[in-house]
Amino acid sequence: MNAAGPNAANIAAMAGIDLPVEPRKRTNFLFDCATPPPLDIPLMINPDGVWTRPEGKHFLTGCSPEPDGPADPNDFDPNHAEFEEIIWPALAARSKNFEAIKVLRFWAGHYAYNTLDQNAVTGAHPEISNFIFANGFSGHGLQQAPAMGRGIAELICHGKYQSLDLTPLGFERILSQTPFKEKCVI
Ligand SMILES: Cc1cc2nc3c(=O)[nH]c(=O)nc-3n(C[C@H](O)[C@H](O)[C@H](O)COP(=O)(O)OP(=O)(O)OC[C@H]3O[C@@H](n4cnc5c(N)ncnc54)[C@H](O)[C@@H]3O)c2cc1C
Structure with missing residues (x-):
């Protein structure tokens, strides 16, 4: 699990993964x-x-x-x-x-x-399926924390999201370089 906040890219790098979070x-x-x-x-x-x-x-x-x-x-x-x-x-x-x-x-x-889209990166890595991410909140992570916590818990316990579908925030978009842009960041 990578929940290392601003240190997230360093943790991802330990597994050879490039995470665009700084x-x-x-x-x-x-x-x-x-x-x-x-x-x-x-x-x-x-x-x-x-x-x-x-x-x-x-x-x-x-x-x-x-x-x-x-x-x-x-x-x-x-x-x-x-x-x-x-x-x-x-x-x-x-x-x-x-x-x-x-x-x-x-x-x-x-x-x-x-740096891709100012949005969270959540869920399992597509190729390293037991490495779960909750990163890149880009200054709005407190308000997303309840949903993220529940979503990640569901993923770990049930193998998939149950109450809220967080897949648009998955790592796949990082690999395909398809931004899911959050425009309202202050
Ligand atoms: C000035 C400021 C204002 C903000 N205002 C808002 C706001 O108004 N609304 C809002 O929603 N969000 C706001 N945020 C953003 C919000 O604080 C973050 O999105 C949120 O705290 C991220 O939570 P996190 O658990 O992902 O990371 P963090 O809270 O950063 O926690 C990461 C944890 O991982 C630990 N860690 C790091 N590396 C390692 C390691 N190698 N081994 C073990 N542990 C490690 C750290 O010590 C830390 O405890 C603000 C942020 C800042 C800086």
């Missing part, structure tokens, strides 16, 4: 807003990829850096410049309420980024 660093910032928007805002995503949402009485934010690319999976240093140069200007342009904001906390992690 670590991509993302920094998240928690900020205080001097005059918050009067209404509760939902998750807001700018066309440039800058996003923000309320987090208690504060706000959480991040962006997709440009250029983006493979990162050292052991590098957890937050990229402070992203807030100053990308996020703050974008938020301030979106709303005057976001002009006076102050970073309170920040941290960095890594997306397990599927």
Whole structure:
């Protein structure tokens, strides 16, 4: 079973398998807003990829850096410049309420980024049938975790998916280079 997150390609390589999943660093910032928007805002995503949402009485934010690319999976240093140069200007342009904001906390992690189609790779390898993958969630794995966990459990216990057919996310599309594109990745 390969459930190694951003380290997935290294685990696949142990079996001689090329898995197009790479670590991509993302920094998240928690900020205080001097005059918050009067209404509760939902998750807001700018066309440039800058996003923000309320987090208690504060706000959480991040962006997709440009250029983006493979990162050292052991590098957890937050990229402070992203807030100053990308996020703050974008938020301030979106709303005057976001002009006076102050970073309170920040941290960095890594997306397990599927470079073929930004989507998960699940199920058994077509040629090594006892090697099961749950990889490449590309920044949206938490929300898919319940379905993935159930699907993989069904595959192991019953030899096939029962409640939800996850075969479109299988390894076959990697071999045939047929993307099953996820377009809404932030
Ligand atoms: C900043 C950030 C924000 C995110 N926001 C969201 C969000 O809002 N919504 C959402 O749905 N998803 C979000 N995600 C993505 C989500 O966190 C991941 O998709 C999810 O955690 C992936 O789960 P996983 O179990 O596949 O991998 P991981 O949680 O990375 O777990 C992999 C595990 O494998 C272990 N491991 C690695 N190599 C080995 C080895 N050789 N031997 C043994 N163990 C090993 C690691 O230590 C780790 O515990 C975000 C990710 C980041 C970085």
